[in-house]
Structures are given as structure tokens and as C-alpha cells.
Amino acid sequence: MNPSNSQRCEQSGSSADATLLDRYLQVRRHTETMIAPLNPEDMAVQSMPDASPVKWHLAHTTWFFETFLLSTSLPGYRQFDPSFGYLFNSYYETLGPRQPRAQRGLLTRPTVGRVLAYRRHVDTQMSTLLKSGLSAETEALLRLGLAHEEQHQELLLMDLLHLFSQSPLKPAYDPHWPDESGRSGRFKRLPGGLVEIGVSTGDFAFDNEGPRHRVWLQPFEISDRLVTNREWLAFIADGGYGRAELWLSDGWAMAQSGGWEAPLYWVRDDDRWQEMTLGGMRSTAADAPVTHISYYEAAAYAAWAGARLPSEAEWEFAVRENLLEQVDGVAWQWTQSAYGAYPGYRPAGGALGEYNGKFMVGQMVLRGGASVTSAGHSRPSYRNFYRPEQRWMFSGLRLARDADLNRPVPQALLVSIDVKDAHYD
């Protein structure tokens, strides 16, 4: 278990019986703890259109609370700075124009110092609001704001790693950042049938995780662990990046034009592979799960391995049955499911309806959670999504395959589940 994991576990553990205010302050302070190793220059620069400056993450998450809670629910609240609505709105068309995403790095002002003052201002006001008690609707917005900030905690590290990987100096965010470890997985067989997936009620979840609904699954097998760097090296050694027959058409074109021959942050140094990590440049750890791969690479690997990616329903079903290891805290896992609405899904009205709904095309679903995901943030119904060519998130893969009735299964791996139970009735 790595330091940040243990830190996250404490946070998670203590939050069990925390008041809402405690929980709010924990999440907010954790964000600020994360920037300790950084200087203002590191926080101002944007390394590609998909990424944002660290400073922008700090301000945008704060703007969320100001816009959706303080401005609407705290009587007499005055905005910290009226220009921030334009600067730190991410993509809510309903809330008016905003700084274009690809130009967030041009905002040298406000400085980091002023953004931190903004955070303190909002935190003070939020404390007042929380002490006054919240309506159910406002509490739901608060929980959404906290989940939102946790998402940005992960994005902040993803974006920082991309920025640092672009520097010839290859700076380490944290020289003690732990290596991942792991081992190769084994297939578990599941009977399929009529199962239910999606969130039901109670605890916080994003709107795209529901409604809970029935799905029919064929019998299938799924690996209990993620594919490792060692296995990926075998794929490379077997010419996997140069064999068109393994690749989807768009993926092959992308791999050719981008000169892909390994995961995003891998650099060949003579005969050895090194990898840019949050701990700086390091030798690739053979037993760690492979990360920073696109959907296209994941699908090509699966074809090479005589398998396929699981559907998100298969993944969720297997997780709910407690059959898998390395579910979260390791790497997001590509599924073969395109991101779309569940049956019966209706986006919320107003700005918050834009939170998830408007991205429901052209993206693939990832499940699980990564080493940089904030503790307690993910859950079995969580649907992450990225475009099939993206690689800067901590993405890996787990294999699945159709259950072949003629393929002998070691008794130890055969899982027997009563389909009735699988209904979660």
C-alpha cells in the first residue's frame, strides 16, 4: 500500500462518521495538500488542449461550490470576483460564455495566490452555510460538488504528469511515489443470465449510473486481475504494434500516424523501457498493471491474447459477485461498451443536466479506479469515459472472453451463481 493510499484510507476511514462539514473540509484540504510540491509556474501552464493548468483545477472546483450552492442558498452571498464566472466555468452552456478550454493556460492572472484566497473565501462561506443546515436538495448538490472535486483531484495528477512528461528535465512530482505491483490474472467463469446493473438508491452516485435496469448476459469468463507490463512487453516483442490484423481500423491509422510503439509514457533507452511517472523517470516495473493505453491498444492486445474486453455489464456483475481482485485503486479498465444512456435515463434540467449527459457519444466506458483516484470516490456502478484514442489518464485493461463450453475449466475457477440471485431482487 502506498503512502497516498494510506493517506486516502485514513481520510476515508475518518469520514465514515464525520459531519458534512468535516467531510467538506477534508476533501478541500486534501486538494491543497496535493500542490505542496509545486511552484506557481508548474500550476499556470497547460500542456495540451485536453489538460488544464493545476491552478485552473483549484479555482474551478471552488467555482462549482460558489455557483451551485453559495449563490443560490446562502442569503446575501456576494461573489468573490465577478470575472471568475467567465474564467472558471468548464462547459456549462446554460451558465453563459466561458474561457475556451484550449486557452486556459493563457490565464496567468489571477495568480495562484489569489486563487488560494478564493478557496479560503468560499470555504469560510461554505462553513456558514453548512452550519445553518441544508435542505435535501442542497445536500445532494454538496455531495455532487465533493465528488466533482475528487474527480479533479485525479485530473490534476493526470494533467501534471502529462506536463512534466513534456519537460526535458522530467521532474518528479513525488520522488517517493510508490511503484505498483501485481501478478498475472486468471479467468473466472460466470453463467450470465438476466442480471441487474446500475445504481439503485441511497448513497451518492452520478446520474449516469442509473437507472438500475436488467441486462441479459451470455455465459462469459473474466480475468481476476489486470494485464501487466510484463505481458504488454510480450505483445510488443511479438510485433503487436505493427500487425494491422489485430487493430480496429481507426486505431491502426492512429497508431501509424502517431508513431505508437508502446504506452504513452514509455521511452526506450537502448534495450530497456523506462516510464515517466509521478516519481519521475523509472524503469518499467514488470509486474505492475500496464497503464496509459488507449482503447485501441487495449482492443488490439485483447485480440492478440485471443480474448476481448468485458462489457460494462459483465464487469459490474462480476464485481458485485466479489469475484475480482484489483477492482479499484489500480487503473481504470477499458470495457467494450460505448458510453450511452441507460434505459430510462433522463438528464436533470438546467446546468447540472450538462454534467454527464451531453458526452454520450464517441466515448468508451472505463470501470474501476486508479492509483490517483481519490479514496472512496469510486464504486461498482461508477462509469468513467474517454475517447478511444486518449491515453493520458491512468487506463489499463482486464481481459474477458465468451465462455467456451468445450474449454476445460479448473474447478477452482468455476464460479457457480444462481441466476435468481443475480437479479438482485
Next chain:
Amino acid sequence: MNPSNSQRCEQSGSSADATLLDRYLQVRRHTETMIAPLNPEDMAVQSMPDASPVKWHLAHTTWFFETFLLSTSLPGYRQFDPSFGYLFNSYYETLGPRQPRAQRGLLTRPTVGRVLAYRRHVDTQMSTLLKSGLSAETEALLRLGLAHEEQHQELLLMDLLHLFSQSPLKPAYDPHWPDESGRSGRFKRLPGGLVEIGVSTGDFAFDNEGPRHRVWLQPFEISDRLVTNREWLAFIADGGYGRAELWLSDGWAMAQSGGWEAPLYWVRDDDRWQEMTLGGMRSTAADAPVTHISYYEAAAYAAWAGARLPSEAEWEFAVRENLLEQVDGVAWQWTQSAYGAYPGYRPAGGALGEYNGKFMVGQMVLRGGASVTSAGHSRPSYRNFYRPEQRWMFSGLRLARDADLNRPVPQALLVSIDVKDAHYD
């Protein structure tokens, strides 16, 4: 019924008891009939990377028979021209390098005349092969080749319409090309449940249409007809192209950057809309189904109409139950289903495994068939697919929505199906 439809019906009618050779010659001659109004210049030019010159379609469909049938199954067969393997391979990586797709229009040689000689040569040799009798495997390849040429018959007209629409002269392919007509649709309610979709056995189908498999459907409602130009004009008049809240995020960006304010071939002439058709520029026919829209536009329209697009399983289920009008021969209909493999799908080995399988990401499924689709080519399990921003195919939409138990349903529209029957056991 328009002339080309009646022509297609004869063709279809007579093919019922036709020998394989008759069927082969019918399809091939139909392609050549299609180019009668064209001159060599019209057949040489490529109007955009997605499109191909007419001449290339003529040669590529011929190359298919030469490569997959004559070269492998006719003893002593000699290639018409060894360079054609490079020139007219479309996308089969397994068969070696080929002329890049976007540069097909640079092939001024071979001329149309020589391509027609190529067709005659291959037809003569194919006659010899067919008269000698075919193995089951070879016959399957023949049927695939014919389905393939029928696809290109449609592509030829799509590409030609795009080319002619780029000309300031707006030439008519056929001045007598019929207008479509139609009327607005009504919703039919279906109970859902556990249904089966996909092709089972017997008649020819592409590999991506199977395997037949079970899908669980929620109760839903689906329109019996397609959305008309009149309805689309109301969407435009209501500002549909300028209201971000109706659009998917990528679609909104595309509509803004592309300056979209109507379907692809619509041109505003003062207060009236005109449309470039295979009959030249014409006034937009109010009661005809809207065509040449992207998935993004279809989804925005559906949101505006308080509905959604059907899933491909809903569409196929409703068609198999004979509840819909305007199923094929009108326009391809966008569904909300991303194109992917059915459970248990395995691509064929070798070059033919590339036919459908390698495109299974980033595309959306369309169902039905268009006015330019060759007669008898489509069927209820047929899965067409395009990227969500494409518009030059004859694409329209049919609405669906979740069955709202509180919404009163006129008795006449309530369809009762026993779920058991829906299994198609």
C-alpha cells in the same frame, strides 16, 4: 413508387427463381446501367476523402470477384492487370499495400473504357466459373460479392450526389428522379421483455448481423413513420440549430464550426429552402422524410421533440412484429446504438475478417434502407454504420421514447405481444 424502385422490384422479383449466374449478371448489369447518364470526367473525380470516384467503384467491385473468387477457384485464371491489385484494393491490410483512399481521384488511368473492359473480362471468367458449379464456401463468397456490389451501387449514387452538389452547375443525375412523399408518424407501444435479435441461419447476411442473441428490453414506444421535412422545418424555425441544450457536446462543436443550419444539401434561397437531389436542385418537399442529417442532428431533433432515437434492438423487434411503415427503401434511420460486436461474434480469418469487424468503434448503427439502396439488399437484421458527423449518405430518423405508464395510449396503438413469442424460439 419511383422508376428505380419498380426497376428494382422486377429485378428482385425475377431473382427468386434465378440461377446464380442470372443473379450475378443482373447485379453486374444494373451497375453498368447506372452510369448511362455520366461522362468520363464525372467518373474520374473524387469530391472528398470519404467519397470515391464512380470509376473506382466500377473497378473495385470487379476486383472483389477477381481476388476472392477467380484467383482462388478458377484453375489457370490470369489477372487482367497485375497493377489493379494495388489500385482497387479498398482496405484489406491482409492483401498488401493499396492506393490511399483520399487519393483515389488521382487515378486518371486506367480510363473508364479500360475499367469497362476489366468488367467484361471478369464477367466472362465468372460465367465460366459459375457454369462449372461452386462449392458451398465459394457460393458464400459469391453472395458476399453480390451484396458488396449492391452496397457500392448505393455508395456510387451517394458519392455522385456529393460531387454534383459541389459543382456550381448543380447537374441532375436524372431529371426525372422521383420526389419522396410521406406523412408524420404515430407512436406504437411495445411491452419489451426478453427478445431475440440478429440473423439466425439460412439466407445470406453479413457476419456482423449475428449471432442471434437475447436482449432485455424495457417497455417502449416507437413511431411508425420517419420524421418529415415539414417537421424538420419546425425544428429549424424554433432555433434548433442554435440551442446548445439540445445537442451532444461534440455535435454542438461540429455544428458551430461547420456552420450547420440545415441538412447537408439544403440551400436557402431567400425565404425558401431548396435541396440538391439526384434530380438537381429542387424545392424541399414538405412531406418527404428528412435525409442527409448527421447523428448529432438526429439526436438534437429527438431531444427537441421530447423523444429519443430507438436502440437497434428496439427497431429490429418492432420491425419483426410488423408494426412499422417506411421500413426500407426510404432512408437509413439512425439508432442510439454504437456499432459493436454482438455477443459471441468472431470475425472470419484472413482478409474477409476485415469486411466489417475492424470498424467496430466510433460509429453509430443505422437501420432500414434508402431510396438509393439496391432492391432486395436490405433486411431486418441489416446493420449499417457511419460516424456521427457524416451526412452524405441518405440518413433520416424515426423517433422512440420510454413507455410512460401514465401517458394514455389510444387503444388502436397499443400492441400486445406475448413475451414468450418475442423469443422467436
Next chain:
Amino acid sequence: MNPSNSQRCEQSGSSADATLLDRYLQVRRHTETMIAPLNPEDMAVQSMPDASPVKWHLAHTTWFFETFLLSTSLPGYRQFDPSFGYLFNSYYETLGPRQPRAQRGLLTRPTVGRVLAYRRHVDTQMSTLLKSGLSAETEALLRLGLAHEEQHQELLLMDLLHLFSQSPLKPAYDPHWPDESGRSGRFKRLPGGLVEIGVSTGDFAFDNEGPRHRVWLQPFEISDRLVTNREWLAFIADGGYGRAELWLSDGWAMAQSGGWEAPLYWVRDDDRWQEMTLGGMRSTAADAPVTHISYYEAAAYAAWAGARLPSEAEWEFAVRENLLEQVDGVAWQWTQSAYGAYPGYRPAGGALGEYNGKFMVGQMVLRGGASVTSAGHSRPSYRNFYRPEQRWMFSGLRLARDADLNRPVPQALLVSIDVKDAHYD
């Protein structure tokens, strides 16, 4: 002397005492003779934005006579087709909108047949006009129109070579197209001083060739011949394409991004270089002048050879003194002069003022004439111009250098010119 040269000489010789009508018909018929080896597909396609389809050249040169002569000077003249003004205007803003240059290849209609009918129509009407006698102003326009068509005769071959070079079949325009020959040059020394360049009066010239004006030249040396392929091969063998210190900054960037390692149409075949020519693919002729090089390459070569390119004034002065061989009919020769207005230059009013004046920035001057230049078209004051990265014209180079008084000069090469004479007073 090659066939086309001899052909051109006859043409040129007979035109000395030809009537204007004879001269008109000679030029027009020569254009039509040039397309004999081509089929309609070859004439419809555009291979890059800088190039135009052959069919467009045929029509545009005709439109020039129709627009600037028939429409204004022939009473009762009616346009052949009103749409042609839009289709075949090249760049005259004054004459209204026109088909965008990069989309000339989309004009499959009018066909080649109809364009040839257009040419016959205009030729008939021009005969009527010419027989009726011309004003001095109209005669000047006629001579401009003929010079314009001769320019397009050269462009037609340049564009065709580019188109055919893009084809995997590498068609020959004329299998008997002669190879060029030559030998290495020697430097001639000139004293410089106050000289005059530019056209004075009398014979036809483009407006950019005047006014005649004085230029002060330092003593210089200039080669009597062009650089050969053999010499260029030595530059390649010496790593010339990979040595940044020889290149201009923009040129180096272009060579790197474009992967340049030889002139445009050179292809390495194992150890030998081949070259795409109007005679098809051929072995590079060692003694022929190098062609199809950019200004960047010419400047890098000159730096490598310890020399420089001549200024256009040096070039013209040396030619007028009859000191050079291979002046025209071989290859256009890059100079180090940026294209700009001569002192006192004033563009003509109206559309014809656009003929040359509006291109006077960002281009470099070439002098001389190429093997594909129409006979009698060029002259010592002729200023051709292209952007420094362009390569599809028949461009070569001739070296020059500052006269080094310490460098011994063989008596035979020392040219003595009285500076007074150099004034051309």
C-alpha cells in the same frame, strides 16, 4: 534539339512575318496539339491546390480572349455560356466571384468536348474581330492574351507532370520526350557599374518587366551554364540535404518536415536515382541540368559550392552581354532577388492591373526559360516568380559569386565591358 524544340522553332520562325491572325491561330492550335496524348479523365483531375486540370487551362485561356477582347470590342458578341465567367476566371477580383482555385478539379462539367466547342466558338469570333482590324489598345490586349496562353501551355505540362507523378502507374505523356544534355559551367567575370535593366519599348512585354531603370552592380562572376544532375548528386553524396548550416532557416524546416532528400521527382531505386519525366520514369541523366528544385535547395547548393545565386540584374546584364549559354529553353533559373516592383512601376487600372502586380511579395524571381516553355515566349527581361518552397515548375540554377580580386582569372574568361556601354544609352 528535341522534337518539341524544333516544332517551336518552326512556329517561332514562321511567326516573324505572320499576320496577327496567323499568330493567333498558331498559338491556339499549338495548345490543342498538346492534348493529343490525353484522355478526358487525365484532363479533369486536379492533383494539388497549386495545379489546375488540363481542361481548365483549355477553357481559362479561351475565357481570357472572350472577356478582354470579344466582349468589349466585337459588336453584338454574345457569351458562349454565361456560367463560364464564374467557372474560368482565375483570380481577377475586379471581375467578380469565381470557382475557388483548389476546387477546380470538382468541375466535371463542362466536359472536355464542350470546352473544345467553346474554343472553336471563340476562335471563330476572334477571326472575325481580327479581320476587322484592331485598335492599338486592342492589339496590345491580343498580344497579352497570346503571351498568357503560352504561359498556360507551360503550366499545362507542369501540372500534368505533377498529376502523372502521383499515379502508381507513372504514365508517360510522350515516350519520346527527349533527355536534356549539358556540361558543367565556367565562371565569367563582369565589372559591374551602373547598368540598365528592364524592358524599354516596342515589342510585347509584361508590365512587370519595366520600367527600364538603372542599377549599380558590384564586380561579379557568373557561370555560363546551369548546374547539372551530376553536380547535384555530389551535393547529395556530401550530405547536403542533412547539413543545417547550408540552409536558410525556413528551408531547413521545410526540408525536414517534407522529408526532402532529392529534387521533387527523383525516386531512389536501390542505389540508383530515377526521375519522373514527361517521358515516364527514367534514369537520371547525369549531364542534364538539375530541375524541379526549390529556391531553398538552390540556395543551399550554392552555399555548399562556395557561391551564391545571381541577382536578377546580374543575370539580365550578363545575358544582354551575350556571355552565357543555356539561357532559355532549358530550365528557369532561381535568382536571389525577391519579386517586387521596379522603380516607377504602376499597375494598370482595372482587372488587368491584377495580372502581375498583386503577387509582389513572398516570391522569388526566376529568369531564363524551360524546355516546356513555348518557343519565343521568353526574353532577357522576362521575370518569372514562384514561392521559395515550390518545386513542380521546371526550375534549376546557375551560380554566381562576388568578384574576388585576389582570385586569378583565366584570361579567356575575363570579360571586359566598358561601363558606358553597359548603360545601354
Next chain:
Amino acid sequence: MNPSNSQRCEQSGSSADATLLDRYLQVRRHTETMIAPLNPEDMAVQSMPDASPVKWHLAHTTWFFETFLLSTSLPGYRQFDPSFGYLFNSYYETLGPRQPRAQRGLLTRPTVGRVLAYRRHVDTQMSTLLKSGLSAETEALLRLGLAHEEQHQELLLMDLLHLFSQSPLKPAYDPHWPDESGRSGRFKRLPGGLVEIGVSTGDFAFDNEGPRHRVWLQPFEISDRLVTNREWLAFIADGGYGRAELWLSDGWAMAQSGGWEAPLYWVRDDDRWQEMTLGGMRSTAADAPVTHISYYEAAAYAAWAGARLPSEAEWEFAVRENLLEQVDGVAWQWTQSAYGAYPGYRPAGGALGEYNGKFMVGQMVLRGGASVTSAGHSRPSYRNFYRPEQRWMFSGLRLARDADLNRPVPQALLVSIDVKDAHYD
């Protein structure tokens, strides 16, 4: 006179009798004074590929002294940080690979603090070197290094203005930045003849300013002042940005595609124009010289005004004759001269030969000097150069025209110069 001008005058005044060390420290301290209003974020970000971060300017100018003086001339000198050679080399191919120009903004490390430590280190070592006495060659390199740092002082302000203009907050670099003032100019007539231009000997100059050489000039007229904003507004009001006949072909295409309708930093606010300046957003000052215009705009304006731009020889000749006002300290002035080598120019060997020589194509010469140019940096022979579409430098224009002998000249404006004197013999 504005504050920064007075500051620069003191600097300039005191440097007359300063020792080399004093002069060195003055220039270096001036750079550091310039960043006082900036925070680290402002200094890290790059707003476009043509611009560089302020921090990079601070380090690159220091690297110049370290590389060309300390490393070669100070015995036992050790580099401050070996990685800086890669990070802060600008374009010297001879010195090896370097950070790509467009990615200088990705260098969040080293921080501003460390860059300032680098400056202190180099300054200390340079003091040691300078106290030990310099060879003539080393002193020439020192003077080049100082001129180089002065160029970057101007670039730093140009780049900063561009960065701040991209911010929705429109920050002021210096709220007290003075407005320029001026008045319309009058034409002075000069006789032309054989004149000499270029630097001769003695004081420091860049290599591209020589050799001194003769040029023949026709009689011409040149305005004694620059074009003002008031005059530019008349050009706009007369539709100047929309009249193709005034523009060069490439300029017209650029103006159309870029949507140009005013100088770079002008923003229309209802009926008034505002301008982003180093003092923030301000109303456009009618009597100030127009700045931030491209060559294309300057040439179009001149055509509209019935004039032209001066050649660089005309400009230099008129300045040497003391006929002009607003020569430097106002705005760089476009000339109609393409940037190229003077007759007899030979680039220095080694890395320094890259300083100016490799940019000699595709750029136009500007003469004079701007309000942001460091005091004493410019001189009559100074040749600045930019691409014709660039606008972020402080560029303006001065008109010229051919002397029309029929145009009456007020006696007061007629300048009589004996051509003999003009030779500067």
C-alpha cells in the same frame, strides 16, 4: 517624452563614457527592472509559437554570454547547469539540439527564481572576465551579446503584450504607460542618384548592416512622419479592409481568413475603437502613429493613399540627410524591401553565422525603432525584419512615392542635395 524613454536616455547618456563592465551591468539590470510588475505565472506562459515566455528571455540572454564568452574565454569556467544548453539555445543548429520554439512554454522548470540565480552567477563570472581585459574579438562578442539582450528587451514587451491581450482580464503591464502622440506628415522630395548605404566601420553593428555599398535611387518623395491612427481610421471608414484591389494577393487571403478589420490589438466597443496597450485597454489615440499592422496592411494603406512604402535605401538615405522626424523611438516602419544579403555580405563562420544570415528569405525589412526598443539600440543602418503577416511587433508605416516632375512642390519641402555629397565619399 515618456518615463521609459527618459530612463533609457539616462542609461544611454551615462554609457557614453562608461567602462565595458558598467555598460554590461546597465543592460543586465535594465532587463531585471523590466520584470518588476510581473509574477511567476506571467513569466512562464507562452501565448503563441512566435512568442516566448518572459522567463525564457531572461535565461536565453544569459545563456548567450555563458556560451559565447564564459565557456570560451574564462579559464576554468563551469556551466551553471548543463541542461540549460538544451533549454535556452534559440536556433543555433551548430550548437546542437534544443527545446522546440513552440514548446518553450512547457518549461515550468527551472523556475523564475532559479533563472534569476543563473543570471547572478553569469554576471559575477562576467565581471571577473571583464576585469581581466578582453581581446578585440571577445569585446566584439560582448557588444553583440549586449545588442542581443537589448533586442530581447523589446521582444519581452512584445510577447508580454500579446500574452496580456489574450487574457479576458486585459491586465496592464504599467498603468502609467504613456500614450504616443504625433501629427500627420508631409512629403520631402529627394533627387536620388548614386548613394551609399550600410554601415561602414567603427561602432558596433550587426553583420547584416554591411558591407557599405552603392545603390542608384530614382528621384523620390518621403513623408517626414508616420501614418497616424486618425488616418488609419479614415482608411477603415473608406472600406479599406474590404477592397480587394488595394491588397496584395496573399494579403487579401490572409485578411479574409483572419477576419482582419483593424490593427491587431484594436477592439471595437460599440462605435469606438479601443486598443490593448502595455497600459491596459485604452481608447485609440487619434494622433498617435498606428502600430501593430502587418506588411500587407501597410501596403494596402499605401495603395489607398496613392503612395507606396519606401525602399530601405530610400529610408536610410533620407535619414542620413536629416530630413525625417519620428525616425526611431516610435514604431518600426515597413519598407518595400525584401530582406536579403547586401552585395559582398558573407556570414561569419560557426554558430554566430546563424545570427542573421539564415533568415534571408520571405521577410520584409523594417527600419527605425519603436517605443519599446531599448535606448541607443537602433541606428540608421539597422535592419529589422519580419514576415509580411506578422503583427505583434510595434510596426507602423511611413509613406513614399516616386517624384512626379509635374507635381508642384512647395518650396519649403524641396530638399536639394548634391549627388556628390550623397556618395558619402
